[in-house]
Amino acid sequence: MQFVPTILCGGVGSRLWPISRQHHPKPFIRLSDGQSLLQKAMLRGAKLDGAIEVLTVSNRELLFKLEDEYREVNHAQIDTSFILEPFGKNTAAAIACAALHIADVHGPATILLILPADHLISNQAAFEQATKQAIHLANDNRLVTFGIKPDCPQTAYGYIEASKNNVLRFIEKPSREKAQAYFESGKFLWNSGMFCFKASTMITALREHCPDILSATQRCIEQSPLVKGRSFSQLALDAASFDLIRDESIDFAVMEKASNVAVVPCDIGWSDIGSWDAFSELLDGDENGNRIDGHAITHHSANCYIKSDSRIVGAVGLNDLIIVDTPDALLVADKNRSQDVKHIFSALKLQNHDVHKNHTTVHRPWGTYTILQESDNFKIKRIEVKPGASLSLQMHHHRSEHWIVVSGMARVVNGSEEIFVRVNESTYIPAGHQHRLENPGLLNLVMIEVQSGQYLGEDDIVRFSDVYGRA
Amino acid sequence: MQFVPTILCGGVGSRLWPISRQHHPKPFIRLSDGQSLLQKAMLRGAKLDGAIEVLTVSNRELLFKLEDEYREVNHAQIDTSFILEPFGKNTAAAIACAALHIADVHGPATILLILPADHLISNQAAFEQATKQAIHLANDNRLVTFGIKPDCPQTAYGYIEASKNNVLRFIEKPSREKAQAYFESGKFLWNSGMFCFKASTMITALREHCPDILSATQRCIEQSPLVKGRSFSQLALDAASFDLIRDESIDFAVMEKASNVAVVPCDIGWSDIGSWDAFSELLDGDENGNRIDGHAITHHSANCYIKSDSRIVGAVGLNDLIIVDTPDALLVADKNRSQDVKHIFSALKLQNHDVHKNHTTVHRPWGTYTILQESDNFKIKRIEVKPGASLSLQMHHHRSEHWIVVSGMARVVNGSEEIFVRVNESTYIPAGHQHRLENPGLLNLVMIEVQSGQYLGEDDIVRFSDVYGRA
Incomplete structure (x- = not known):
């Protein structure tokens, strides 16, 4: 039977700060095998028999990152479509948009399989069995949830x-005592956030249980431009009308109220990797139970998780601690409080500090830049441009730029000149000069940029033309 | 009465890693008032009535750093002399060298006041009182120690x-029970490592209790060139003959055996800042007892010490922890095990890892360089050159260098050319070109260097001439 795996890629995953940030949320975290949670979710859906395309609902700012991630792993070249949200609006809005869009594009009888982008499922065979059962039930006009067999309270x-x-009833997050009772009875399952239903079944349910959400979503989609290509489509949701959709979870808006709900109990090696404690369990421990991803020296320390990309970590007399190090932020947390990491994220957000939002390496449609050092009157960046990519034709009022190519080859427009800059060559862009940087080659271009000037903010940029529509 | 404050600046202070490193040892650590422990020790001696010069015994590699440190604070322009060791050799050798040297230069009746470079004394008035008493006793041919009144066992x-x-007896580091008994009895003092004696008294004691150390030291000094200027002298100890001096502490070699030992009991606010736990106590705590030097966000955390220059630290559910962050290494330690930090240092030394030896910012006679990023085929450095300073005339076989001036002004010899490079200007030094960098100005020169090449080791350098004698 044909169906559309639909990836929900919303939310930040603030409990996984400092790796997870607003512009680099949890689904983009890479595991030790090199794949991100998002890539795993996408492949999980794409591999299923009958998947006709993969639809992703996510923030519009993340589109180029989503496309990069999918390109890396989509060897089977399944079609990928996107519904682009201007901001986050909970799961009812996302699922309503997806159901209406799929009904439009593939017909109302088409089945959607909703998969959160930030879960891990280790038993693909069991997952495939469960989805077969879910699709069967969905075809009978049921709203299907996936219930995970608990392995702890x-x-x-x-x-x-x-x-x-x-489904006899849905239950909110329980107290410890109740959780223990549910776990022991064997009759209760975890609500996983995965769903399966016909587009028409969901639309009917929305009409019955939350008609305001359905009608607001319908109006929003009417206002939103749909771009269709040969192997993709992009529905860019209109911000003003999207904002009018009520912020609600699909569980509360529909599932808990509908009578045609079904559940597929399953044991599929599921984890939502909801904290660093859960994340750390993906790694094997040493003889003291320390799980180390990076270079650490431990002394009288046990059951710690240490993740550090470049810095050396010395650990002395530590127990049950989590240490996560990034170029600009460090987390040290008690494992038993790893859920509380979200409070650090919130505090940083409140301070409007950039470490809640960006990493020192920032992704752009054309590649990445990494800030190596900043000072009052100069800034140093490492710029990496993908093969064939091009930055906008631009100009800065207050800063000059020195460019030194250290890998690959650059084509540079500098005022009226157009030149090639090779490895170990440099060029200079004076303030006020129109310029454009391109990578005409087949390998990544790596360039060191030294900016010099009295004002070095990213907003000192005039874009004249841009292949990514940012001019 | 005239005397020579003699600063012993040896040892690494490995318990204060990662701030303390082999080439940036504990005395160079700066406190929150901006002064280093070394500067405080030097001023402590220089301020005393009757100090005729300050003599420092230290490793020869540290000379330019010592001179820089002293220059910063030596407003009274007291003469500074140096005995330069080729490597560390315990306190008997250092003190024997100092006594013989002072006897030669100022006469055998001259008094030496031995001050370790890495202690803190908060009560300068009490210290002055104690030294007066010590000098009086030294003048009576006593070997004087300073005994600190214990404030804990x-x-x-x-x-x-x-x-x-x-002195009734010297006692090695005691067990916890014995320390408690000593503390309670009120008759015991801590052996502080500060001493006071006439040069001749020490020489006589060395002859009596360890004649081999005296004669080996005498032979070493005979082999060692003494450079004298108007306001300084430098005795550069000959490595081969220095190596023949027995490695021993002055306590064991002389003090514990001599009968003419005296002690000045004192209460001078002394601390040897022997661990991060002691170091943290220099800072005031917040309402939860957290002492924070840098930007940290704490949640359910108490009695922690967090030191971070640039990175943001998130602390969740922590108690009694020490977190010290540097650009290339991080320490997380239980306060009760802060003495054990030395094991991390030893392990890194055993691995021959550079983080036991250098910081990312490396001090040179002409200024500093900081490695911002390293890769297989390029390396980026921030280079800071002091006014009037000059790097050696040099050449590299395997790397080219791009230089961009971001502050100050550079004079550059590049092959047969000599040019000035101003702010926001750059120059290029091809591999194989003789070159020299100078700061002819009155302000610091700051330059970004991008090295490009297949081999980027610091040893790819041919020096043709060098004002610091390194050619």
């Missing part, structure tokens, strides 16, 4: 009381 | 059992 998830495929 | 120091100014 978790208090961080909602529960479903089930009898075979029938 | 420390196990990290040796003790002196005293009766007035008389």
